[in-house]
Amino acid sequence: MHASEPTSTTWRLIGAALLSIMLTAPAAAQEPSGEPPRDDQPIVLDVPYVPTPHEAVYRMLELVQVQPDDYVIDLGSGDGRIVIAAARDWGVKRALGIDIDPVRIAEANAAAQEAGVADRVAFERGDLFEKDFSDVDVLTMYLLPSINLDLRPIILEKLRPGTRVASHAFDMGDWRPDEWILVQGRYVYKWVVPARIEGRWEVTRADGRKFTVDIRQTYQRIEGMALIEGRARPLVFADIRGPTLRFSLANEHYTGLVDGERITALPGNKVVTAWHAKRI
Structure with a gap:
Protein backbone atom coordinates (compact mmCIF):
# COMPACT_ATOMS: atom_id res chain seq x y z
CA MET A 1 0.00 0.00 0.00
CA VAL A 193 17.98 -0.51 -8.72
CA PRO A 194 17.05 -2.29 -11.96
CA ALA A 195 19.35 -4.51 -14.01
CA ARG A 196 20.52 -2.88 -17.23
CA ILE A 197 18.76 -4.94 -19.87
CA GLU A 198 18.30 -2.73 -22.91
CA GLY A 199 19.45 -4.31 -26.16
CA ARG A 200 19.02 -7.47 -28.21
CA TRP A 201 18.81 -10.88 -26.59
CA GLU A 202 18.73 -14.40 -28.00
CA VAL A 203 16.30 -16.62 -26.08
CA THR A 204 16.67 -20.41 -26.09
CA ARG A 205 13.83 -22.57 -24.85
CA ALA A 206 14.15 -26.01 -23.28
CA ASP A 207 13.27 -27.71 -26.59
CA GLY A 208 16.06 -25.85 -28.38
CA ARG A 209 13.85 -23.36 -30.23
CA LYS A 210 15.32 -19.86 -30.38
CA PHE A 211 14.03 -16.35 -30.96
CA THR A 212 15.36 -12.82 -30.49
CA VAL A 213 14.00 -10.03 -28.32
CA ASP A 214 14.78 -6.33 -28.67
CA ILE A 215 14.26 -4.49 -25.37
CA ARG A 216 14.04 -0.76 -24.70
CA GLN A 217 14.46 0.36 -21.11
CA THR A 218 13.63 3.48 -19.13
CA TYR A 219 14.70 2.75 -15.57
CA GLN A 220 12.46 -0.12 -14.36
CA ARG A 221 10.03 0.24 -17.26
CA ILE A 222 10.71 -1.90 -20.32
CA GLU A 223 9.06 -2.63 -23.63
CA GLY A 224 10.15 -4.91 -26.41
CA MET A 225 9.47 -6.91 -29.52
CA ALA A 226 10.26 -10.57 -30.14
CA LEU A 227 10.92 -12.08 -33.54
CA ILE A 228 9.62 -15.66 -33.59
CA GLU A 229 9.83 -17.62 -36.85
CA GLY A 230 9.77 -14.41 -38.81
CA ARG A 231 6.80 -12.90 -36.96
CA ALA A 232 7.09 -9.85 -34.70
CA ARG A 233 5.31 -10.18 -31.38
CA PRO A 234 5.26 -7.56 -28.59
CA LEU A 235 6.21 -8.25 -25.01
CA VAL A 236 3.31 -7.55 -22.65
CA PHE A 237 3.19 -7.07 -18.89
CA ALA A 238 6.95 -6.54 -19.02
CA ASP A 239 9.00 -5.11 -16.17
CA ILE A 240 12.37 -5.36 -14.49
CA ARG A 241 12.58 -5.18 -10.69
CA GLY A 242 16.12 -5.41 -9.48
CA PRO A 243 17.62 -8.40 -11.31
CA THR A 244 14.23 -10.06 -11.94
CA LEU A 245 12.74 -9.81 -15.42
CA ARG A 246 9.13 -10.66 -16.18
CA PHE A 247 7.20 -10.58 -19.43
CA SER A 248 4.47 -12.39 -21.31
CA LEU A 249 4.76 -13.40 -24.94
CA ALA A 250 2.28 -15.25 -27.15
CA ASN A 251 0.18 -16.19 -24.08
CA GLU A 252 3.17 -17.63 -22.25
CA HIS A 253 4.81 -16.15 -19.15
CA TYR A 254 8.55 -15.76 -18.62
CA THR A 255 10.39 -14.95 -15.40
CA GLY A 256 14.17 -14.76 -15.34
CA LEU A 257 17.18 -13.63 -13.35
CA VAL A 258 19.45 -11.14 -15.11
CA ASP A 259 23.16 -11.63 -14.44
CA GLY A 260 25.15 -9.29 -16.64
CA GLU A 261 25.02 -10.64 -20.18
CA ARG A 262 22.86 -13.66 -19.38
CA ILE A 263 19.35 -14.43 -18.15
CA THR A 264 18.33 -17.72 -16.55
CA ALA A 265 14.79 -18.95 -15.92
CA LEU A 266 13.25 -18.58 -12.46
CA PRO A 267 10.59 -20.95 -11.16
CA GLY A 268 7.02 -19.78 -10.83
CA ASN A 269 3.38 -20.60 -11.30
CA LYS A 270 2.53 -21.36 -14.94
CA VAL A 271 5.77 -19.92 -16.31
CA VAL A 272 8.01 -21.19 -19.11
CA THR A 273 10.71 -23.36 -17.56
CA ALA A 274 14.37 -24.05 -18.40
CA TRP A 275 14.78 -21.15 -20.81
CA HIS A 276 17.80 -18.91 -20.93
CA ALA A 277 19.01 -15.89 -22.89
CA LYS A 278 22.23 -14.15 -23.83
CA ARG A 279 22.88 -10.64 -25.03
CA ILE A 280 23.88 -10.46 -28.70
Missing part, protein backbone atom coordinates in the same frame (compact mmCIF):
# COMPACT_ATOMS: atom_id res chain seq x y z
CA HIS A 2 1.17 3.52 -0.66
CA ALA A 3 -0.17 7.04 -0.62
CA SER A 4 -1.24 8.75 -3.81
CA GLU A 5 1.76 9.92 -5.80
CA PRO A 6 2.37 13.65 -5.26
CA THR A 7 1.28 15.96 -8.05
CA SER A 8 3.64 18.59 -9.42
CA THR A 9 1.76 21.27 -7.44
CA THR A 10 2.04 19.24 -4.24
CA TRP A 11 5.74 18.68 -4.95
CA ARG A 12 6.39 22.40 -5.41
CA LEU A 13 4.60 23.24 -2.16
CA ILE A 14 6.40 20.54 -0.19
CA GLY A 15 9.74 21.41 -1.75
CA ALA A 16 9.35 25.12 -1.12
CA ALA A 17 8.37 24.55 2.50
CA LEU A 18 11.19 22.14 3.21
CA LEU A 19 13.76 24.26 1.44
CA SER A 20 12.67 27.29 3.45
CA ILE A 21 13.17 25.33 6.67
CA MET A 22 16.50 23.93 5.51
CA LEU A 23 17.93 27.28 4.51
CA THR A 24 17.25 28.71 7.97
CA ALA A 25 18.69 25.70 9.79
CA PRO A 26 22.30 25.38 10.99
CA ALA A 27 24.36 24.36 7.98
CA ALA A 28 26.15 21.03 8.00
CA ALA A 29 26.29 18.53 5.17
CA GLN A 30 28.59 17.53 2.33
CA GLU A 31 30.24 19.26 -0.58
CA PRO A 32 29.78 17.64 -3.98
CA SER A 33 33.35 17.28 -5.18
CA GLY A 34 37.02 17.77 -4.42
CA GLU A 35 39.24 16.54 -1.61
CA PRO A 36 37.69 16.41 1.88
CA PRO A 37 38.76 19.54 3.76
CA ARG A 38 41.19 19.41 6.66
CA ASP A 39 39.81 20.19 10.08
CA ASP A 40 41.42 23.61 9.96
CA GLN A 41 39.83 24.51 6.63
CA PRO A 42 36.44 26.20 6.27
CA ILE A 43 33.75 23.70 5.28
CA VAL A 44 31.89 24.41 2.06
CA LEU A 45 28.36 23.10 2.55
CA ASP A 46 26.07 22.08 -0.28
CA VAL A 47 23.18 20.73 1.79
CA PRO A 48 22.04 22.38 5.04
CA TYR A 49 21.74 20.07 8.02
CA VAL A 50 18.14 19.21 8.88
CA PRO A 51 17.62 15.89 10.68
CA THR A 52 15.08 13.36 9.43
CA PRO A 53 12.24 13.03 11.98
CA HIS A 54 12.41 9.78 13.96
CA GLU A 55 9.07 8.54 12.60
CA ALA A 56 10.33 9.05 9.05
CA VAL A 57 13.55 7.20 9.94
CA TYR A 58 11.53 4.19 11.07
CA ARG A 59 9.30 4.24 7.98
CA MET A 60 12.26 4.61 5.62
CA LEU A 61 13.93 1.52 7.03
CA GLU A 62 10.64 -0.34 7.08
CA LEU A 63 9.89 0.58 3.45
CA VAL A 64 13.20 -0.81 2.18
CA GLN A 65 12.76 -3.95 4.32
CA VAL A 66 16.11 -3.77 6.07
CA GLN A 67 17.52 -7.16 7.08
CA PRO A 68 20.28 -7.95 9.62
CA ASP A 69 22.75 -8.98 6.90
CA ASP A 70 22.24 -5.80 4.87
CA TYR A 71 25.03 -3.27 4.55
CA VAL A 72 23.37 0.12 5.06
CA ILE A 73 24.88 3.46 4.03
CA ASP A 74 23.33 6.84 4.81
CA LEU A 75 24.47 9.80 2.72
CA GLY A 76 24.60 13.06 4.64
CA SER A 77 24.25 11.18 7.91
CA GLY A 78 24.19 14.18 10.24
CA ASP A 79 23.75 13.05 13.85
CA GLY A 80 23.73 9.40 12.73
CA ARG A 81 20.13 8.62 13.58
CA ILE A 82 19.37 6.51 10.49
CA VAL A 83 22.55 4.42 10.79
CA ILE A 84 22.05 3.98 14.53
CA ALA A 85 18.39 3.00 14.09
CA ALA A 86 19.34 0.42 11.46
CA ALA A 87 21.69 -1.28 13.93
CA ARG A 88 19.67 -0.80 17.12
CA ASP A 89 16.12 -1.40 15.86
CA TRP A 90 16.64 -3.61 12.80
CA GLY A 91 19.63 -5.67 13.89
CA VAL A 92 21.91 -4.58 11.04
CA LYS A 93 25.45 -5.83 11.57
CA ARG A 94 27.19 -3.20 9.45
CA ALA A 95 26.19 0.37 8.68
CA LEU A 96 28.04 3.49 7.60
CA GLY A 97 27.20 7.17 7.70
CA ILE A 98 28.97 9.70 5.45
CA ASP A 99 29.02 13.41 6.21
CA ILE A 100 31.33 16.34 5.49
CA ASP A 101 30.99 18.05 8.88
CA PRO A 102 33.38 16.82 11.62
CA VAL A 103 31.03 18.20 14.28
CA ARG A 104 28.25 15.89 13.08
CA ILE A 105 30.66 12.96 12.83
CA ALA A 106 31.66 13.45 16.49
CA GLU A 107 28.01 13.82 17.48
CA ALA A 108 27.08 10.62 15.63
CA ASN A 109 29.92 8.63 17.20
CA ALA A 110 28.85 9.76 20.66
CA ALA A 111 25.23 8.80 19.91
CA ALA A 112 26.33 5.36 18.66
CA GLN A 113 28.25 4.77 21.89
CA GLU A 114 25.23 5.78 23.94
CA ALA A 115 22.97 3.48 21.89
CA GLY A 116 25.35 0.54 22.35
CA VAL A 117 25.93 -0.01 18.61
CA ALA A 118 29.37 1.51 18.14
CA ASP A 119 30.81 -1.90 17.28
CA ARG A 120 28.45 -2.24 14.29
CA VAL A 121 28.36 1.26 12.84
CA ALA A 122 30.91 3.74 11.57
CA PHE A 123 30.85 7.37 10.52
CA GLU A 124 33.17 8.68 7.88
CA ARG A 125 33.99 12.23 6.95
CA GLY A 126 34.06 12.63 3.20
CA ASP A 127 32.52 13.66 -0.07
CA LEU A 128 29.57 11.46 -0.94
CA PHE A 129 30.33 11.84 -4.67
CA GLU A 130 33.81 10.39 -4.14
CA LYS A 131 32.83 7.45 -1.95
CA ASP A 132 32.61 4.00 -3.52
CA PHE A 133 29.41 2.50 -2.12
CA SER A 134 28.89 -0.11 -4.84
CA ASP A 135 28.74 -2.93 -2.26
CA VAL A 136 25.80 -1.42 -0.35
CA ASP A 137 22.50 -3.26 0.06
CA VAL A 138 20.44 -0.31 1.32
CA LEU A 139 21.19 3.34 0.56
CA THR A 140 19.35 6.11 2.42
CA MET A 141 19.43 9.88 2.01
CA TYR A 142 17.83 13.17 2.90
CA LEU A 143 19.47 15.65 0.57
CA LEU A 144 18.12 18.16 -1.98
CA PRO A 145 16.47 17.53 -5.37
CA SER A 146 19.54 18.68 -7.31
CA ILE A 147 21.85 16.41 -5.30
CA ASN A 148 19.52 13.46 -5.81
CA LEU A 149 19.61 14.04 -9.55
CA ASP A 150 23.41 14.23 -9.52
CA LEU A 151 23.53 10.95 -7.61
CA ARG A 152 21.01 9.20 -9.86
CA PRO A 153 23.45 8.10 -12.60
CA ILE A 154 25.93 6.87 -9.98
CA ILE A 155 23.22 4.81 -8.31
CA LEU A 156 21.99 3.33 -11.58
CA GLU A 157 25.43 2.57 -13.00
CA LYS A 158 27.45 1.56 -9.93
CA LEU A 159 25.03 -0.16 -7.54
CA ARG A 160 24.09 -3.81 -7.89
CA PRO A 161 20.67 -4.63 -9.33
CA GLY A 162 18.33 -5.18 -6.40
CA THR A 163 19.92 -2.53 -4.17
CA ARG A 164 17.18 -0.65 -2.30
CA VAL A 165 17.28 3.13 -2.13
CA ALA A 166 15.22 5.34 0.18
CA SER A 167 14.93 9.11 0.12
CA HIS A 168 13.15 11.34 2.59
CA ALA A 169 11.15 14.22 1.05
CA PHE A 170 12.77 14.41 -2.40
CA ASP A 171 12.49 12.10 -5.39
CA MET A 172 14.75 11.28 -8.36
CA GLY A 173 13.08 13.24 -11.13
CA ASP A 174 11.73 11.04 -13.92
CA TRP A 175 13.00 7.86 -12.25
CA ARG A 176 9.66 7.07 -10.68
CA PRO A 177 9.77 5.38 -7.26
CA ASP A 178 8.71 1.75 -6.93
CA GLU A 179 6.86 2.64 -3.74
CA TRP A 180 6.15 5.74 -1.70
CA ILE A 181 4.36 6.56 1.54
CA LEU A 182 3.29 9.71 3.33
CA VAL A 183 4.64 10.16 6.86
CA GLN A 184 3.38 13.12 8.85
CA GLY A 185 3.04 15.21 5.71
CA ARG A 186 6.38 14.12 4.26
CA TYR A 187 6.91 11.71 1.39
CA VAL A 188 9.30 8.80 1.72
CA TYR A 189 10.35 7.15 -1.56
CA LYS A 190 11.75 3.74 -2.38
CA TRP A 191 13.52 2.53 -5.52
CA VAL A 192 14.98 -0.85 -6.40
